[in-house]
Amino acid sequence: MLRGSLIFTSFALKKDIRLKRTHLFRFASIGIVFLILFSSWLTSSRITSPGLDFFTKITWLNFWLVTLAGIGFFSTAITEEKEEHTLPLLKLAGLNTLALLLGKSTVRALRVILLLLGQLPFLMLAVALGGITPLQICATIVAMIAYVILIANFSLLCSVYAKRSGVAISLVLASLFIFFVSPSILTKISAALQLRGYLGANDLMTQNLKTYCDFCNEISVIEQIRLILTTGYSKSVINAQVGSNFLIGAFCFLTSWMIFDHCTENQPAKKKETSNRTKNRKSGRPDQGGLQSPGKIFILWQEVQTHYS
Amino acid sequence: MKMTLPKFGFKWIIYFTMTLLLFPRSVEALEIHDIRWGFGDRPVAYKINPVTILIENTESKPFESELRLQRKTLRGEQIDIALSASVYIAPFEKKWLQFYPYLTESTDNWEVSWKNENGQSSQSFLSPRPIVKPLKIQLAQPDRIGKVVPGIKQFPEDLFPPILGAVDSLNEIILDHVPKWEKSRRNAFLQWIYSGGVVHLFENSNGNLPTFPESYASLKLNQTSSPVHYGNGVIYFYHKKLDEITFSELKQMLVKNIKSVGEQQAREETKYNLYQRSNFSYNQLPENFIQSSITDDEELLVALNELSKTKQIWYFIFLISFFYLIVTGPGYYFITKFSANHYLFYGIYLGSTALFCLIFLIIGEYSANSTSRIHSLIIANLLPDNELDITEWSCLGIASGGNFNISHPGNSHIYSTCQHFSKVNGTVINGREGKMVVDIPTNSSRSFFHRGKISASSFSVQVNSFLSSEMKLEVLALEIDKYFPAEVDQIHFLYGSKLYKLHQEGNQLVFRGAFRKLSSLLGENTLLDQKYFAPAKPTSFLSLQDQTKDLSLNHFFPILLQRVLSRSSRDSLHQYRAPNNHGKLFVLGEIPDNLFLNSPEVTKKEGLVLYCLDIPLTSRAG
Numbered sequence: 022m023l024r025g026s027l028i029f030t031s032f033a034l035k036k037d038i039r040l041k042r043t044h045l046f047r048f049a050s051i052g053i054v055f056l057i058l059f060s061s062w063l064t065s066s067r068i069t070s071p072g073l074d075f076f077t078k079i080t081w082l083n084f085w086l087v088t089l090a091g092i093g094f095f096s097t098a099i100t101e102e103k104e105e106h107t108l109p110l111l112k113l114a115g116l117n118t119l120a121l122l123l124g125k126s127t128v129r130a131l132r133v134i135l136l137l138l139g140q141l142p143f144l145m146l147a148v149a150l151g152g153i154t155p156l157q158i159c160a161t162i163v164a165m166i167a168y169v170i171l172i173a174n175f176s177l178l179c180s181v182y183a184k185r186s187g188v189a190i191s192l193v194l195a196s197l198f199i200f201f202v203s204p205s206i207l208t209k210i211s212a213a214l215q216l217r218g219y220l221g222a223n224d225l226m227t228q229n230l231k232t233y234c235d236f237c238n239e240i241s242v243i244e245q246i247r248l249i250l251t252t253g254y255s256k257s258v259i260n261a262q263v264g265s266n267f268l269i270g271a272f273c274f275l276t277s278w279m280i281f282d283h284c285t286e287n288q289p290a291k292k293k294e295t296s297n298r299t300k301n302r303k304s305g306r307p308d309q310g311g312l313q314s315p316g317k318i319f320i321l322w323q324e325v326q327t328h329y330s
Numbered sequence: 331m332k333m334t335l336p337k338f339g340f341k342w343i344i345y346f347t348m349t350l351l352l353f354p355r356s357v358e359a360l361e362i363h364d365i366r367w368g369f370g371d372r373p374v375a376y377k378i379n380p381v382t383i384l385i386e387n388t389e390s391k392p393f394e395s396e397l398r399l400q401r402k403t404l405r406g407e408q409i410d411i412a413l414s415a416s417v418y419i420a421p422f423e424k425k426w427l428q429f430y431p432y433l434t435e436s437t438d439n440w441e442v443s444w445k446n447e448n449g450q451s452s453q454s455f456l457s458p459r460p461i462v463k464p465l466k467i468q469l470a471q472p473d474r475i476g477k478v479v480p481g482i483k484q485f486p487e488d489l490f491p492p493i494l495g496a497v498d499s500l501n502e503i504i505l506d507h508v509p510k511w512e513k514s515r516r517n518a519f520l521q522w523i524y525s526g527g528v529v530h531l532f533e534n535s536n537g538n539l540p541t542f543p544e545s546y547a548s549l550k551l552n553q554t555s556s557p558v559h560y561g562n563g564v565i566y567f568y569h570k571k572l573d574e575i576t577f578s579e580l581k582q583m584l585v586k587n588i589k590s591v592g593e594q595q596a597r598e599e600t601k602y603n604l605y606q607r608s609n610f611s612y613n614q615l616p617e618n619f620i621q622s623s624i625t626d627d628e629e630l631l632v633a634l635n636e637l638s639k640t641k642q643i644w645y646f647i648f649l650i651s652f653f654y655l656i657v658t659g660p661g662y663y664f665i666t667k668f669s670a671n672h673y674l675f676y677g678i679y680l681g682s683t684a685l686f687c688l689i690f691l692i693i694g695e696y697s698a699n700s701t702s703r704i705h706s707l708i709i710a711n712l713l714p715d716n717e718l719d720i721t722e723w724s725c726l727g728i729a730s731g732g733n734f735n736i737s738h739p740g741n742s743h744i745y746s747t748c749q750h751f752s753k754v755n756g757t758v759i760n761g762r763e764g765k766m767v768v769d770i771p772t773n774s775s776r777s778f779f780h781r782g783k784i785s786a787s788s789f790s791v792q793v794n795s796f797l798s799s800e801m802k803l804e805v806l807a808l809e810i811d812k813y814f815p816a817e818v819d820q821i822h823f824l825y826g827s828k829l830y831k832l833h834q835e836g837n838q839l840v841f842r843g844a845f846r847k848l849s850s851l852l853g854e855n856t857l858l859d860q861k862y863f864a865p866a867k868p869t870s871f872l873s874l875q876d877q878t879k880d881l882s883l884n885h886f887f888p889i890l891l892q893r894v895l896s897r898s899s900r901d902s903l904h905q906y907r908a909p910n911n912h913g914k915l916f917v918l919g920e921i922p923d924n925l926f927l928n929s930p931e932v933t934k935k936e937g938l939v940l941y942c943l944d945i946p947l948t949s950r951a952g
Contacts, residue, residue, distance in 0.1 A: 031672070034672055034676070035672040038662075038666050038672055038675050038676075039666060041663070044659065044662055044663040044666075045659075047658055047659070047662070048655075048658055048659030048660075051654075051655060051658045051659075052655060052659070055651060055655055058651070059648075062644070068752055069635060069752075069770075069774050069775045069776050069777065070770075070771045070774035070775075072773070072774070073771050073774065074752075135676075135679065138680070138683055139658055139679075139683060141683060141687050142654055142683060142686035142687045142689070142690050143651065143654070143690070145687050145690035145691045145694060146647065146651065146690050146693070146694065147694075148690075148691065148694025148695070148773070149647060149690070149693050149694040149696075151639075151771075151772075151773045151774040151775070152731075152771040152772065152773065152774040153771065153772070153773075154731075154772050154773075155691055155694070212449050216449075251769075252731040252732060252733070252755070252769045252770065252771045252772070253731050253732045253733075253772075
């Protein structure tokens with residue numbers, strides 16, 4: 022069963038390297054890192070630890086890119102199939118749920134991880150610029166990979182649950198906001214309430230808020246990166262954030278697997294169909310009943326069938 | 331339209347939350363009533379300035395905490411290092427507190443923060459734009475409103491800094507009374523005059539010149555003739571009351587004094603003066619003469635930073651980097667054209683990534699500092715009572731990162747990292763037992779500027795023989811004592827507008843006939859010499875050239891001399907001339923251990939110190 026499931030993943034990976042845009046995107050992203058390295062070298066006489074400065078810039082850039090990928094790229098893995106009504110055809114081709122999830126979501130996560138690994142040699146140059154150690158670089162990359170696993174699988178869960186991409190994106194966006202921003206807001210509110218005497222330092226509510234904020238900070242990649250970038254970091258690359266992000270990611274993946282059939286056996290969103298029909302009527306094209314490009318689906322089905330058999 | 335209860339409640343929750351977030355400081359235990367930037371209403375650029383704040387404890391219990399002054403961007407990001415001071419304020423009391431930041435020409439946003447029971451509180455201030463011209467103030471008694479002279483700022487004498495380094499931004503003081511000061515402030519005032527300060531002394535309200543007590547005996551103010559020289563400083567007497575003169579009269583009197591010195595010098599200008607304005611031509615200047623302004627502290631720190639850095643093979647690094655870039659783009663693409671096996675592609679991808687990681691890691695390790703080291707440049711002005719006034723620029727290169735405690739022997743220290751753009755993790759405590767606790771990452775460096783005063787067995791000299799003619803030194807022999815530095819590189823004597831080279835012979839320093847014009851020496855600026863430094867294109871930032879093998883710290887002697895005399899090559903075109911009855915001894919040598927920072931982590935110490943001693947030339951022995 023597992024071998025059969027991995028075939029679709031293998032097919033997706035093979036298809037990925039045949040696309041020119043994949044190579045262009047990789048070249049561009051590593052080229053940007055190279056340009057930032059060059060600019061850091063130029064200004065290195067004014068900055069006492071240019072390596073740390075360069076590495077910090079790249080790390081936060083990567084964080085934002087991964088977060089944006091989580092919102093827009095990972096969260097549409099299944100919903101785009103729902104919207105295009107191709108899930109029944111994929112199932113018809115003999116693909117089981119695990120194969121679908123691995124092929125549609127895990128491959129996307131792998132692409133991002135490979136892109137991060139491609140930057141690693143340039144990041145190692147930060148050691149030569151000064152201000153950072155190889156351990157800090159490795160710890161940051163591991164923390165970022167764990168974050169990719171978390172966000173990719175959480176987005177997959179949202180994508181499986183939601184009927185449309187817009188809903189999935191909203192769910193991911195709201196969750197990220199709660200996860201990253203709520204601890205600081207709640208801490209400020211708690212401090213303000215304590216300052217005015219509405220809350221005591223040992224009240225149950227204060228303690229619960231503190232526990233919640235501590236938990237969020239413990240598993241937050243932002244706090245972990247901040248910790249890694251402090252001078253003298255000498256802890257292991259495997260830590261609470263890495264472990265928890267990986268476990269939560271795995272849990273989200275398993276949950277997606279469990280609820281996949283339940284969430285995809287319903288009829289697709291009718292509103293979308295209605296709007297498509299309206300659009301097609303306006304454009305004068307014949308109504309395709311939601312299946313917008315049967316030719317594409319047929320080719321996909323044929324390719325999958327060939328590789329699967 | 332009817333508002334439903336849930337919507338109404340939700341609105342109130344948002345309103346309440348926003349109110350809490352926007353106005354969290356409605357109840358504060360500490361209030362800041364006043365903030366004074368420098369001695370006037372505007373501080374002086376590129377100097378350490380006192381920033382004085384008036385704080386009130388509004389609660390019934392004492393306030394004891396640490397206050398921090400921190401420069402921030404308007405977006406709230408931290409710049410430079412935080413200045414810290416511990417404070418105790420009794421209930422319902424007010425207290426003045428002073429910080430000593432290094433300021434540049436820009437207007438900055440500053441934040442004063444402190445810890446209280448419920449967390450952190452802060453208040454922001456916008457500093458006025460600093461001035462670049464010399465500062466003149468009138469010292470006023472706090473309990474008496476004196477005559478306010480328009481155009482001249484009054485500064486309360488009880489806020490006069492008790493540290494010599496904090497008075498650097500001050501050039502002239504107008505006084506009509508004897509300030510009531512404790513010993514530390516009195517010493518700072520006297521040492522400020524000795525270092526080159528100018529005092530204008532007017533009659534008090536009784537019509538008498540102020541009588542200074544025994545504690546000011548070193549000024550020798552019992553003389554009747556004006557001016558009185560004290561070290562490099564000077565005191566002018568005016569038999570007038572400040573109340574009786576207008577601002578224009580005062581201005582004329584002050585200018586007349588300065589001018590009279592200038593005219594006297596001008597009259598003594600002789601045919602030896604090559605650079606008189608009338609027949610001045612740039613063609614007459616030496617080839618290496620580059621007109622430059624005084625090297626600022628940041629430039630000097632950048633130069634030291636370049637010296638402290640490990641030399642890296644950048645051409646090779648960028649060659650390998652470019653090769654990797656080609657591999658990641660066209661390289662991987664062509665692999666897919668030659669082989670359809672995607673396992674092979676991913677294998678090559680991961681393998682080449684690991685290989686390049688290893689190469690870059692080896693380069694990184696090769697470039698890393700193996701030992702922690704320091705490069706320093708120090709100007710040590712010899713003060714009376716065996717004290718040294720220290721001005722230091724240092725760069726600390728660290729092999730293994732961490733929090734470093736930078737402190738020096740002696741007391742009264744002021745530290746600054748002189749960073750105008752970057753954040754520095756750390757804290758500076760200025761004043762007595764001043765220190766800088768700073769975070770220095772692995773294989774990086776931290777440069778800092780330090781002003782301090784230490785008690786040390788400083789040397790003294792006696793004039794054995796001195797003869798001059800037509801503003802030229804003919805004979806000079808100075809007797810030195812046992813405290814004269816052992817590791818000496820150059821000895822010079824400044825007299826008039828020339829620098830005379832002295833030789834050490836036993837316990838004597840003797841002039842053998844070699845001299846050069848001060849103006850030509852001041853024109854030498856190593857930082858502008860393209861043999862050593864050049865702007866890194868396309869930026870204008872300074873970077874070391876490849877020919878650095880012959881660059882030693884000795885090349886910085888002209889820059890140190892510029893700083894001592896506060897003159898650049900631009901100024902030297904208008905001929906510098908020291909007073910005829912004074913000479914200056916400059917001794918350039920290696921920094922002794924007692925002047926370096928206290929840090930066991932730093933094993934390699936390199937540096938130059940320029941000792942400066944003012945020598946009165948009263949005897950004209952043959």
